Amino acid sequence: MGVNRREFLKIAGAASLFGLGGKTAIEILAPGKVEASMEALPLTGGERWAMVVDMHKMDDALMDKCIEACHREHNVPDLGNPKEEVKWLWKEDYHHSFPGQHHQYIGDHFKHTNFLLMCNHCTNPPCCRVCPTQATFQRKDGIVMMDMHRCIGCRFCMAACPFGARSFNWGDPYRVTRVEELKKLNPGFPTNREYPTRSKGVVEKCTFCTERLAKGLLPACVEVANKVEEGAMIFGDLADPESEVRQVLKETYTIRRKPELGTEPNLFFIV
Amino acid sequence: MLETALKGKQGYWSWLIFLLVMMGIGLGCYLYQFNEGLRITGMSRDVSWGFYIAQFTYLVGVAASGVMVVLPYYLHDYKAFGRITVLGEFMAIAAVTMCILFIFVDLGNPVRIMNVIMFPSPTSILFWDMIVLNVYLLLNVFVGWNVLSAERKGIPYQKWVKVLAYISIPWAFSIHTVTAFLYAGLPGRHFWMTAIMAARFLSSAFCSGPALLILICLIVRRVSKFDPGKEQIRTLGGIVAYAMIINVFFYLLEIFTAFYSQIPGHMVHFEFLFVGVDGYGKLAPWMWTATGFAVLSLILLIIPSTRRNEETLAVACVSVIVATWIDKGLGLVIGGFTPNPFERVTPYWPTTPEILITLGVWATGFFILTVLYKIAVSVKEEVAA
Numbered sequence: 001m002g003v004n005r006r007e008f009l010k011i012a013g014a015a016s017l018f019g020l021g022g023k024t025a026i027e028i029l030a031p032g033k034v035e036a037s038m039e040a041l042p043l044t045g046g047e048r049w050a051m052v053v054d055m056h057k058m059d060d061a062l063m064d065k066c067i068e069a070c071h072r073e074h075n076v077p078d079l080g081n082p083k084e085e086v087k088w089l090w091k092e093d094y095h096h097s098f099p100g101q102h103h104q105y106i107g108d109h110f111k112h113t114n115f116l117l118m119c120n121h122c123t124n125p126p127c128c129r130v131c132p133t134q135a136t137f138q139r140k141d142g143i144v145m146m147d148m149h150r151c152i153g154c155r156f157c158m159a160a161c162p163f164g165a166r167s168f169n170w171g172d173p174y175r176v177t178r179v180e181e182l183k184k185l186n187p188g189f190p191t192n193r194e195y196p197t198r199s200k201g202v203v204e205k206c207t208f209c210t211e212r213l214a215k216g217l218l219p220a221c222v223e224v225a226n227k228v229e230e231g232a233m234i235f236g237d238l239a240d241p242e243s244e245v246r247q248v249l250k251e252t253y254t255i256r257r258k259p260e261l262g263t264e265p266n267l268f269f270i271v
Numbered sequence: 272m273l274e275t276a277l278k279g280k281q282g283y284w285s286w287l288i289f290l291l292v293m294m295g296i297g298l299g300c301y302l303y304q305f306n307e308g309l310r311i312t313g314m315s316r317d318v319s320w321g322f323y324i325a326q327f328t329y330l331v332g333v334a335a336s337g338v339m340v341v342l343p344y345y346l347h348d349y350k351a352f353g354r355i356t357v358l359g360e361f362m363a364i365a366a367v368t369m370c371i372l373f374i375f376v377d378l379g380n381p382v383r384i385m386n387v388i389m390f391p392s393p394t395s396i397l398f399w400d401m402i403v404l405n406v407y408l409l410l411n412v413f414v415g416w417n418v419l420s421a422e423r424k425g426i427p428y429q430k431w432v433k434v435l436a437y438i439s440i441p442w443a444f445s446i447h448t449v450t451a452f453l454y455a456g457l458p459g460r461h462f463w464m465t466a467i468m469a470a471r472f473l474s475s476a477f478c479s480g481p482a483l484l485i486l487i488c489l490i491v492r493r494v495s496k497f498d499p500g501k502e503q504i505r506t507l508g509g510i511v512a513y514a515m516i517i518n519v520f521f522y523l524l525e526i527f528t529a530f531y532s533q534i535p536g537h538m539v540h541f542e543f544l545f546v547g548v549d550g551y552g553k554l555a556p557w558m559w560t561a562t563g564f565a566v567l568s569l570i571l572l573i574i575p576s577t578r579r580n581e582e583t584l585a586v587a588c589v590s591v592i593v594a595t596w597i598d599k600g601l602g603l604v605i606g607g608f609t610p611n612p613f614e615r616v617t618p619y620w621p622t623t624p625e626i627l628i629t630l631g632v633w634a635t636g637f638f639i640l641t642v643l644y645k646i647a648v649s650v651k652e653e654v655a656a
Binding site for chain 2: 082083084085087092096097099100126128129130131132133134135150151152153154155156158159160161162163164166167168169170171172199200201202203258261262263
């Protein structure tokens with residue numbers, strides 16, 4: 001990358017000292033250079049990001065690794081209480097992941113198989129529709145993003161999400177650094193000091209690792225999963241007919257959660 | 272006119288002091304919640320709205336029901352209600368204030384509340400709810416206050432007041448319709464996903480609000496020289512009767528659709544409310560209590576002699592309030608969130624601080640109501656004398 005964040009902020013700060021706007025800072029850096037350096041990376045130019053999870057290549061141990069990588073990347077605290085749980089990436093058994101699909105003769109093997117769940121980054125997201133402050137919004141690349149610093153904590157998005165993908169900070173997430181019993185559950189919290197901090201009273205969720213995509217890196221879970229089992233998680237651009245996700249969706253039978261609701265989830269499972 | 276609120280008997284002052292104490296306790300608990308976050312409530316990531324939003328929903332109904340005295344007077348020239356329109360309007364002011372406070376105490380980040388105005392989002396029903404509620408509050412403040420001060424001076428109120436009164440009529444319907452839309456448009460929440468949600472909200476509003484108004488009128492008659500009138504109370508009784516019949520009818524329509532279609536996602540919420548699901552049925556006794564009170568109220572309201580007798584009418588009104596409060600103030604929100612999108616049951620029950628904050632908000636509403644009614648009644652007594 002031509003400019004890293006620190007350099008950008010330095011120049012932007014200096015520019016504003018002289019009464020120049022942020023755009024001027026970019027002009028100083030050489031016109032068009034920032035945009036050009038961003039577009040050069042394949043992961044910053046997507047139009048509809050999607051994820052395919054190959055359940056044949058997944059097992060509980062691998063899912064746990066993905067979850068750990070995600071939660072370390074985004075400083076997701078373990079609050080030791082399911083009612084307050086903050087979940088970006090989590091395991092849920094088949095029965096509860098696909099409640100309408102269940103029948104009484106299904107074998108225990110299928111019934112208790114865990115699926116790896118996260119925000120579906122729906123093409124038609126009800127959460128964004130209901131947000132009264134646009135704190136949750138859809139990016140041009142399809143990612144349903146969350147501005148934890150604008151959110152007023154009304155939790156309308158949590159009522160609107162049919163997938164239970166949103167979590168609320170019922171208390172201060174940083175109390176895991178103060179309360180003795182929570183300290184043990186969260187060694188080294190916050191694990192990633194680069195990631196924006198948040199306060200109590202805001203909603204958060206999976207963002208498909210926008211901060212990593214901006215650097216040209218795959219989402220943390222995908223990176224970890226593919227290190228262990230190549231092709232366990234495939235991330236790509238649905239708008240690009242040549243992309244791997246498009247090929248996989250064309251060739252393989254996949255399922256989505258609650259497609260009948262019309263939110264168009266972009267998380268697919270090969271089963 | 273405000274000075275009339277400063278002169279009162281001992282009972283008036285003791286009641287206000289009692290309310291102030293309740294408000295103080297509520298405020299103390301709110302400060303605790305403000306520091307600790309909403310984790311001090313019983314809410315969870317599965318039941319993410321609870322008691323506060325349920326009270327808000329109930330009180331929007333009470334606020335909207337002010338129109339049940341305003342509409343007959345202004346649109347049908349039903350003169351008898353001229354005596355009590357201001358009581359309907361002042362009840363609406365107190366109820367909307369409570370609604371706004373309940374939304375406020377439910378926010379995770381109340382200091383950012385202005386974001387709703389700074390980043391207006393027309394696709395959000397909450398944005399529209401903020402607009403309709405605040406405008407409705409202002410309409411009732413202007414109309415109620417001006418009509419009352421004109422009455423005190425013995426002059427007819429100005430024309431623009433009448434224009435605002437006309438506007439306030441459809442506006443009352445709008446506040447409860449928009450509030451129903453908060454729920455009725457959410458994919459994946461089958462319990463709320465019903466086209467008659469707004470109609471149900473309005474019918475339950477138009478029985479519970481006037482029922483409260485009847486009770487208040489009976490109290491006003493007892494504690495002051497102003498009599499809201501026998502005919503007025505009788506007509507309100509008729510309104511409560513019709514609205515409660517329609518309300519129960521609408522509820523039965525929901526039950527039919529769910530249970531004749533046999534779609535599990537539609538039935539399960541009713542099963543959760545009335546018998547319990549996965550061994551959790553804490554709401555069942557409440558819902559059956561509501562059913563009992565609903566039946567009792569219908570009997571007392573439909574039989575003409577009990578409806579016209581003010582004592583049995585009072586019992587009917589209390590029954591209507593209990594039944595509709597349990598339905599909307601407990602069943603609607605908790606039942607809608609349970610089971611959750613994974614078809615799991617996460618129990619919810621309000622915690623002590625949550626209940627105390629709720630009581631604090633109710634006390635604030637009743638404080639406003641008492642002061643406004645004191646003013647209205649004093650003016651009426653003054654004019655009569």
